[in-house]
Amino acid sequence: MSSSGYISTALSGSTGMSYSPRQIPGCVGWWTARDASTITIATGVSQWGDKSGFGNHLTQATAADQPTYTTSVSVDFNPANTHNLIAPAPIVALTTWEMFIVATSFSSNATWRALLNSGATTSATLLMLNIGGTQYGIWNGGFVQNGTNTWPNSTKKMARVKALGTQIYQSLDGNALTLTGSSGGSTGYSQIEGVCWPFQGFGNIHELILFNRELSETEADFIEHNNRKVWAL
Amino acid sequence: MGTVRPISDTAEIAISYEFVTREEAIAQQDTLWEEAKADAIKRGCQLDGNGYIIGVNAESGAPMPDAQRTTKWADVGSVDGKFYVQKKSEKTIEVITEL
Numbered sequence: 001m002s003s004s005g006y007i008s009t010a011l012s013g014s015t016g017m018s019y020s021p022r023q024i025p026g027c028v029g030w031w032t033a034r035d036a037s038t039i040t041i042a043t044g045v046s047q048w049g050d051k052s053g054f055g056n057h058l059t060q061a062t063a064a065d066q067p068t069y070t071t072s073v074s075v076d077f078n079p080a081n082t083h084n085l086i087a088p089a090p091i092v093a094l095t096t097w098e099m100f101i102v103a104t105s106f107s108s109n110a111t112w113r114a115l116l117n118s119g120a121t122t123s124a125t126l127l128m129l130n131i132g133g134t135q136y137g138i139w140n141g142g143f144v145q146n147g148t149n150t151w152p153n154s155t156k157k158m159a160r161v162k163a164l165g166t167q168i169y170q171s172l173d174g175n176a177l178t179l180t181g182s183s184g185g186s187t188g189y190s191q192i193e194g195v196c197w198p199f200q201g202f203g204n205i206h207e208l209i210l211f212n213r214e215l216s217e218t219e220a221d222f223i224e225h226n227n228r229k230v231w232a233l
Numbered sequence: 234m235g236t237v238r239p240i241s242d243t244a245e246i247a248i249s250y251e252f253v254t255r256e257e258a259i260a261q262q263d264t265l266w267e268e269a270k271a272d273a274i275k276r277g278c279q280l281d282g283n284g285y286i287i288g289v290n291a292e293s294g295a296p297m298p299d300a301q302r303t304t305k306w307a308d309v310g311s312v313d314g315k316f317y318v319q320k321k322s323e324k325t326i327e328v329i330t331e332l
Contacts, residue, residue: 036290036291037293039292040288041276041278042278043272043286059300060303062306063269063305064307066303
């Protein structure tokens with residue numbers, strides 16, 4: 001069966017079935033706060049289990065850096081600490097990928113906030129999804145802002161990020177992807193090291209879905225349609 | 234006990250205890266780690282042979298021996314000749330979104 005045939009069958013067959021991004025080939029990471037059974041608690045969240053079947057769990061061995069958990073709603077990153085979760089090596093190694101993010105931003109400070117990295121400083125990260133004020137954009141060595149998209153505080157949003165080497169695309173709320181370019185970046189800047197939300201911003205992550213390839217728009221629509229339903233977006 | 238202040242201009246969100254000597258910082262770090270272990274045990278966690286925390290499942294409360302273990306409180310940081318240990322987390326916001 002061709003790839004497109006498989007996808008068509010999977011998507012049409014999803015009607016009436018329990019939604020799973022695993023219906024689309026290439027899903028190598030699926031972390032959802034809705035499923036409390038995937039969360040391991042020590043001081044905070046020491047592991048956010050991957051539901052893709054690939055075992056790509058996000059982890060944190062340092063007690064002070066563990067985010068908190070709001071049951072069935074979100075993993076919460078508090079900037080009063082350096083909360084972050086580390087991505088495993090197979091995720092870090094990806095250079096072509098797409099990620100769908102459902103998150104809520106909180107901040108009283110119109111400064112940088114980061115969502116995809118593993119440290120509290122820009123120098124520690126390879127890819128950040130930044131939000132300065134209410135503007136949303138991509139850091140790939142130099143911040144590339146998408147001025148048409150805004151992400152106000154206390155607002156739950158759905159973001160999509162696609163990396164094809166150093167070419168980074170982004171969108172919010174299911175809108176068309178925008179190429180943010182590769183200026184100032186290098187191949188390293190397309191890597192995902194982990195998840196956090198530092199820089200004077202609060203952030204709660206509800207769900208992350210990661211694919212190890214470029215999706216068709218039909219496939220992306222399937223994910224975003226279900227994200228809207230699941231998270232009432 | 235040290236004072237509370239931002240650790241640096243580039244990591245201003247990390248609120249830490251400040252110390253003059255590394256030894257003082259390490260002592261505070263050890264104290265916080267022991268408190269973290271005691272708190273974890275209260276919520277049902279166990280310690281392994283190395284004293285690391287074995288986490289519990291957020292849904293069932295069952296021990297998760299195959300999941301990531303918690304091995305330390307935090308590293309001692311150093312900025313401008315002073316030493317820092319990260320404070321305990323205090324959840325300062327609540328989720329306002331509903332499913």
